[in-house]
Amino acid sequence: MSQAIDIVQKQAPNTLRSIFISCDPARDTPEVLRSYLAEFHPSLIGLTGTWQETKDVCKQYRVYFSTPPELKPGEEDYPFVRVSGDGVHEIAVGPVHAGTIEPGHFRFQVVGEKVLRLEERLSFAHKGIEKRFETLSIADGSRLAARISGDSAVAYGWAYAQAVEAIAGLELSQRATWLRALCLERERVANHLGDLGYLGNDGGFAFGLSQFSRLKEDVLRLNRRVFGHRLLMDVIVPGGVTHDIAPESTAEMRTQCASLDREIRLLRDIYDDHAGLQDRFRNCGRVTNELATKLGLCGFAARASGVADDLRCNFPLAPYDALAVRRAGNRDGDVAARVAVRFDETLESLRLIDVILDALPQGDIITALPRFREFKPALGCVEGWRGPVWLALESGPTDAIRRCHPHDPSWQNWPVIEHAVIGNIVPDFPLINKSFNLSYSGHDL
Amino acid sequence: MLHILRQIAKCGIKTEPPPAPADEMVIVARLQKTILRVLGRALTIRQIDAGSCNGCELEIHALANPYYNIEGLGIRFVASPRHADLLLVTGPVSKHMAIALKRTYDATPDPKLVVAVGDCGCSGGIFGESYASCGRVSNVIPVDVAVPGCPPAPVAILQGILTAIAPGP
Numbered sequence: 001m002s003q004a005i006d007i008v009q010k011q012a013p014n015t016l017r018s019i020f021i022s023c024d025p026a027r028d029t030p031e032v033l034r035s036y037l038a039e040f041h042p043s044l045i046g047l048t049g050t051w052q053e054t055k056d057v058c059k060q061y062r063v064y065f066s067t068p069p070e071l072k073p074g075e076e077d078y079p080f081v082r083v084s085g086d087g088v089h090e091i092a093v094g095p096v097h098a099g100t101i102e103p104g105h106f107r108f109q110v111v112g113e114k115v116l117r118l119e120e121r122l123s124f125a126h127k128g129i130e131k132r133f134e135t136l137s138i139a140d141g142s143r144l145a146a147r148i149s150g151d152s153a154v155a156y157g158w159a160y161a162q163a164v165e166a167i168a169g170l171e172l173s174q175r176a177t178w179l180r181a182l183c184l185e186r187e188r189v190a191n192h193l194g195d196l197g198y199l200g201n202d203g204g205f206a207f208g209l210s211q212f213s214r215l216k217e218d219v220l221r222l223n224r225r226v227f228g229h230r231l232l233m234d235v236i237v238p239g240g241v242t243h244d245i246a247p248e249s250t251a252e253m254r255t256q257c258a259s260l261d262r263e264i265r266l267l268r269d270i271y272d273d274h275a276g277l278q279d280r281f282r283n284c285g286r287v288t289n290e291l292a293t294k295l296g297l298c299g300f301a302a303r304a305s306g307v308a309d310d311l312r313c314n315f316p317l318a319p320y321d322a323l324a325v326r327r328a329g330n331r332d333g334d335v336a337a338r339v340a341v342r343f344d345e346t347l348e349s350l351r352l353i354d355v356i357l358d359a360l361p362q363g364d365i366i367t368a369l370p371r372f373r374e375f376k377p378a379l380g381c382v383e384g385w386r387g388p389v390w391l392a393l394e395s396g397p398t399d400a401i402r403r404c405h406p407h408d409p410s411w412q413n414w415p416v417i418e419h420a421v422i423g424n425i426v427p428d429f430p431l432i433n434k435s436f437n438l439s440y441s442g443h444d445l
Numbered sequence: 446m447l448h449i450l451r452q453i454a455k456c457g458i459k460t461e462p463p464p465a466p467a468d469e470m471v472i473v474a475r476l477q478k479t480i481l482r483v484l485g486r487a488l489t490i491r492q493i494d495a496g497s498c499n500g501c502e503l504e505i506h507a508l509a510n511p512y513y514n515i516e517g518l519g520i521r522f523v524a525s526p527r528h529a530d531l532l533l534v535t536g537p538v539s540k541h542m543a544i545a546l547k548r549t550y551d552a553t554p555d556p557k558l559v560v561a562v563g564d565c566g567c568s569g570g571i572f573g574e575s576y577a578s579c580g581r582v583s584n585v586i587p588v589d590v591a592v593p594g595c596p597p598a599p600v601a602i603l604q605g606i607l608t609a610i611a612p613g614p
Contacts, residue, residue, distance in 0.1 A: 127575070217507060
């Protein structure tokens with residue numbers, strides 16, 4: 001929009017005046033409008049009025065808005081779809097949840113314990129990430145990219161770096177790309193381990209949580225020793241990576257892979273043999289292949305519903321072209337299938353880490369970035385632990401970010417949960433939700 | 446069953462000793478010694494994610510693992526602010542969460558403590574203040590202890606919690 005205004009102003013000065021009319025008169029005071037519009041273009045004029053005045057203007061322009069006349073901030077009525085009938089009632093959950101999780105609101109319509117309908121109301125974690133990018137330099141942007149969704153710091157860091165390097169036409173050293181893959185697979189292992197523990201816990205099997213959370217902690221502690229950060233934030237930067245690995249770290253990672261492989265297989269047997277746990281997992285939160293395809297489910301959750309998509313296999317960028325990733329898959333689409341795929345992918349990642357450590361090429365770990373002087377767009381895409389992470393970046397003059405849009409796999413997957421819970425009982429919701437473990441921050445931006 | 450018992454026996458006890466409280470984390474000491482003595486070694490915490498990237502939450506989760514064993518110290522995470530002595534808040538506080546955070550604070554019975562976790566909770570961090578972000582937690586509710594770090598390691602968070610409940614001078 002601001003581009004369009006600039007073009008018109010340049011070609012035909014003072015012929016166009018842009019006006020913004022608020023449809024939310026209770027909240028949009030002139031001060032609020034001024035600071036909001038300043039984010040877009042300095043010449044925009046913001047108008048607000050009483051509810052009736054706004055309604056009249058909207059009517060003349062044939063614009064519809066649903067804001068009710070009497071409205072205090074925080075007390076708005078959100079138009080959830082309501083289900084009525086004998087014995088139907090509503091359960092409202094969030095945005096402050098009972099557990100230690102991100103903010104979001106869930107509205108269940110239930111009869112007895114059975115869920116008839118679920119509606120998700122997100123955006124509570126919206127903190128203006130895209131606009132924030134536009135105030136940062138290309139180099140500083142990678143710090144923000146790593147914090148779009150804290151559990152996918154490597155995936156976002158890499159996708160951002162890919163986009164920057166594409167704009168710069170930068171050829172990366174092989175060692176740097178291989179080290180990035182090492183970090184990405186360690187991030188995948190850590191997240192799956194954490195969730196496998198919570199899935200056991202949500203199924204009433206606390207033993208699983210203490211075992212898997214112990215293993216995850218071992219992974220994070222080694223991350224800290226080798227790469228200087230437990231969640232591997234800021235290890236990937238445009239141009240390469242910040243940490244090289246010493247021979248003793250290689251040995252330590254190898255030992256850890258071997259012991260994790262052994263312990264995970266043992267715990268998997270325990271999970272598989274546990275009748276109570278399997279009773280909770282099987283047939284719970286089922287997403288059929290048809291539904292997954294129709295709604296564009298992606299990532300490991302899609303692979304658990306028979307969708308054979310994994311960027312590491314379908315579109316293998318270096319070093320994955322040399323790694324021959326074995327794609328996990330399952331057709332059942334229930335919590336048990338997602339648990340099985342998570343086990344498979346964790347074990348595959350451990351194998352990949354071993355392969356990477358064996359074949360790690362020599363070379364520099366970082367290449368200097370050139371100056372960015374022109375408007376140029378580029379894309380980055382990485383198969384993170386949750387699914388494909390995309391990032392669109394446009395550079396501006398003087399090393400600035402003109403526009404950056406990160407796209408989390410959760411964006412496609414959140415609506416699928418609304419379908420996955422239908423017909424299940426309310427107490428199974430935490431289990432179903434955790435089996436996907438979607439990002440709120442990555443969705444809300 | 447035998448597998449499970451064998452695994453438990455093999456793992457042994459992994460719990461490490463807790464860290465000492467840190468003076469530099471204290472922002473305001475609002476509570477009296479006597480109240481702290483009443484809280485004693487049974488502290489209940491309500492965690493609120495007021496808009497974080499989820500990094501801090503991962504490290505708060507880690508507190509429950511066998512290494513840190515926070516429940517072994519008598520500290521429990523509870524499901525309602527009405528049951529809580531302390532609010533553990535991560536930020537930045539998004540504009541969309543400001544009201545929910547204030548209401549949660551109001552719903553917590555007095556005397557209460559607030560620990561802000563992470564660089565964003567302490568200062569707004571990389572997200573700062575904007576059209577969508579209120580920045581630091583103390584811009585919205587009073588904060589007693591702030592734990593910096595991005596995210597702070599579990600030991601630092603635990604130290605922050607212990608600092609908040611440690612008897613003042």
